[in-house]
Amino acid sequence: MADNQPLVSIIIPLYNQERYFEKCIRSVCNQTYKNIEIIVVNDGSTDRSPHILEKWAAKDNRIKVINKQNEGVIAARRDGLQNSTGEFVTPLDSDDYLHKDAVKILAGHMISNNVDAVLGSMAQVLGFVKRSHYYSGGSFPFYQVVKQPELFEKYYLNFFGKGYFPIMMCGGLFRKSAIDKAMHCTKLCCNEITFVGDDHYAFMKLFPFLHSMYRTDETVYYYRYGGSSSDRFSPTYPGLFFLSDERLKLLDKYNLKEGYKSLFEEYANCVYYHAQQLLEYNKADKNGVISFFKNELDMRQLFPRMVAFFEKNETENIGIQLMMNRDYEAMYYHANDLMLKRCKSIKRKCKNIVFAVSDFLGI
DSSP, X not given: OOTTSOOEEEEEEESSOTTTHHHHHHHHHTOSOOOEEEEEEEESOOSSHHHHHHHHHHHOTTEEEEEEOOOOHHHHHHHHHHTOOOSEXXXXXXXXXXXXXXXHHHHHHHHHHTOSEEXXXXXXXXXXXXXXXXXXXXXXXXXXOEETTHHHHHXXXXXXXXXXXXXXXXXXXXXXXXXXXXXXXSOOSOXXXXXXXXXXXXXXXXXXXXXXEEEEEEEEEEEEOSSTTTTSOOTTTTHHHHHHHHHHHHHHHTTOGGGHHHHHHHHHHHHHHHHHHHHHTXXXXXXXXXXXHHHHHHHOTHHHHHHHHHHHSOXXXXXXXXXXXXXXXXXXXXXXXXXXXXXXXXHHHHHHHHHHHHHHHXX
């Protein structure tokens, strides 16, 4: 690309990823699009990640290092955004990595189509297994510019489980001016979400401020499956419950009644999934899981709305029926049955084998 091409800021929150960060930062420094600034926010890492970062920063003056106390990925991303100077911005998780032409592809589409956002396709990396074109389906068209008001009216409900397109910002390129406006007008960066759900939350808040968007089927991003968003236990998973409250507020704000049912169903699925994790990884016994259910339903703003909705709109979902009746013991047995079925599934067993071999090989 010519020297006069726009500057692209790549923002990488970094926290304790010594195993994967080397591949991540190498993929960024080796981009074929050279006019980039690489902002790495070291969010209080306690492993060797900062040492790896210092080594690469000494070799590449495009790397800007921000060291801070641990606040979580959204706060780290916020600090990166506030210190970025590029016309375009793309986020990257420190355990993932980019295709060598990722920025070239995304920036090329951004410039030629004059849009506020370009979404690329993603490949899933599961240890030594790579699944191409992960999240490649959905209703949002490829190779078409979609502008407002169609962009909002037709696709915003995707963030609430109604329809589908990729709701992760990773693998996308965004106009910095749109991000700045969203940060000024809304709470784009939220400390209550420390990891799980961070991409969903930020993109959901940014989306109404995008005037146009474009999607390409070219793979630009390699998402490493096997961390906190996978089948392994995640202590930050309850961030999704807070996210559900935030999503409900947006449905109310924009009067999007079509999204209530799918949002409530997703919330119930998340509650039962976390209970399954508590049981599977011995983080809680029966009394502990019941206590989790009680505390969650008592504190969640969404729950009374969910009950009122399904009192008027019948549901065949057994889990939701038990939640509405606050039958905590039955909820426990329901979660336990779901956990046992999931653990016995062939798909889960295959994943566990891949995880084990990958861990042994250090992949």
